[in-house]
Amino acid sequence: SAVISQKPSRDICQRGTSLTIQCQVDSQVTMMFWYRQQPGQSLTLIATANQGSEATYESGFVIDKFPISRPNLTFSTLTVSNMSPEDSSIYLCSVGGRSRGRTNTEAFFGQGTRLTVV
Amino acid sequence: GQNIDQPTEMTATEGAIVQINCTYQTSGFNGLFWYQQHAGEAPTFLSYNVLDGLEEKGRFSSFLSRSKGYSYLLLKELQMKDSASYLCAVMDSNYQLIWGAGTKLIIKP
Numbered sequence: 415s416a417v418i419s420q421k422p423s424r425d426i427c428q429r430g431t432s433l434t435i436q437c438q439v440d441s442q443v444t445m446m447f448w449y450r451q452q453p454g455q456s457l458t459l460i461a462t463a464n465q466g467s468e469a470t471y472e473s474g475f476v477i478d479k480f481p482i483s484r485p486n487l488t489f490s491t492l493t494v495s496n497m498s499p500e501d502s503s504i505y506l507c508s509v510g511g512r513s514r515g516r517t518n519t520e521a522f523f524g525q526g527t528r529l530t531v532v
Numbered sequence: 533g534q535n536i537d538q539p540t541e542m543t544a545t546e547g548a549i550v551q552i553n554c555t556y557q558t559s560g561f562n563g564l565f566w567y568q569q570h571a572g573e574a575p576t577f578l579s580y581n582v583l584d585g586l587e588e589k590g591r592f593s594s595f596l597s598r599s600k601g602y603s604y605l606l607l608k609e610l611q612m613k614d615s616a617s618y619l620c621a622v623m624d625s626n627y628q629l630i631w632g633a634g635t636k637l638i639i640k641p
Contacts, residue, residue, distance in 0.1 A: 456536070456631040457575075457619070506574055520565070521621075521629060523574035 416441055416509050420524025427497055427531050434493045435527045437507035442487035447508040448480070451526075457506065463490045497531045504528050534558045536632035538620050543638045544610055552605045552618050552635045560625020566594050566605045567619040569634065575619055578605070607637075615639045 417440040427433050437446065446463040460480055461471045469482040483491045494501050507524040535557045544550040556564070563582040567575035581587055581596035581603060593606040605618055617634040624630055 454540075454633065456633040457621075457629075458631075459628070520577045520580065521567075521575075522577075526572075526574045528572070 416443065416522040418507060418509065418522055418524040420507055420527060422527055423525055424528040425530070427529065429498055429531055431497055432493055432495045433497065433529060434491050435505055435507070436491050437489070437524050439488045439509055443509045444487070445509070446484065446490045447521075448482065448490075448492045449506040449508060451504045451506060453503075460492070460505075463492075494529065497529075499531045502529055502531045534622075534624065534630050536620055536622060536630055538618075538632045538635045540633070541636045541638065543640060544607075546610055546612060546639055546641050548610050549606065549608050550610060550637065552607070552620075552637065554603045554605070554620035554632060556601050556603070556620070556622045556630075556632075558622045558624045558630055561598060562623040562625065562627055564594075564596055564603050565621040565623070565629070566592075566603075567621065569617045569619055571616070578618075610639050612639050612641070 419438045421436055448460040449457045450460055451457050459472050460475045461469045461482055463469045463482045463484040465484045465487050479495055481493045505527045508521050510521045538554045563580055565580050566578040568578050569575040579587055579594035581594050584596055584598055586593055586595045591608045596603045617636045619634045620632040621629045
């Protein structure tokens with residue numbers, strides 16, 4: 415199992431500003447995942463944070479809007495840049511859930527960051 | 533495209549049984565997961581199925597039919613604390629999780 419500490423748990427931000435979300439894992443992991451979950455909707459993968467290389471972004475998400483850092487195998491940050499009200503959502507970091515060759519790769523999540531942009 | 537379908541909301545009575553269905557169409561299949569998510573909290577793992585059949589774990593059971601692209605989560609002896617959203621997720625051929633929108637389960641006394 416993995417324990418993930420994510421912060422902040424919630425924030426209210428002004429339009430045009432940026433917020434950086436941090437995730438700390440209690441074990442070394444190769445990949446960390448950043449999700450967005452809007453009310454009543456499914457988890458949408460933003461990007462995969464790889465240690466030692468650039469993050470891999472999903473369609474519809476770009477590095478300029480969601481820059482990611484992955485300085486070591488236990489830590490990652492996601493920044494939501496130049497925020498607008500449409501960015502109001504829950505942001506979740508996750509480990510596991512993707513491991514080629516393994517048959518049971520349970521995903522573990524941080525507590526989530528509830529972001530409101532006004 | 534890839535698609536996971538599950539009902540938006542269900543209501544059940546405390547002490548009863550409820551079945552939450554999930555159908556999927558994905559590019560490849562490497563297992564199906566069920567997660568529970570209480571309001572304002574992160575999802576937590578409930579079950580994993582990769583072979584056809586029923587997996588039982590206490591009050592919760594999960595069933596899979598790969599040929600039908602179908603799964604269900606069965607909750608028995610419902611308790612008020614079971615009020616939550618239940619997310620179905622499929623791991624595709626790239627070992628990436630594809631998430632359903634979740635089923636909000638409301639338990640009434």
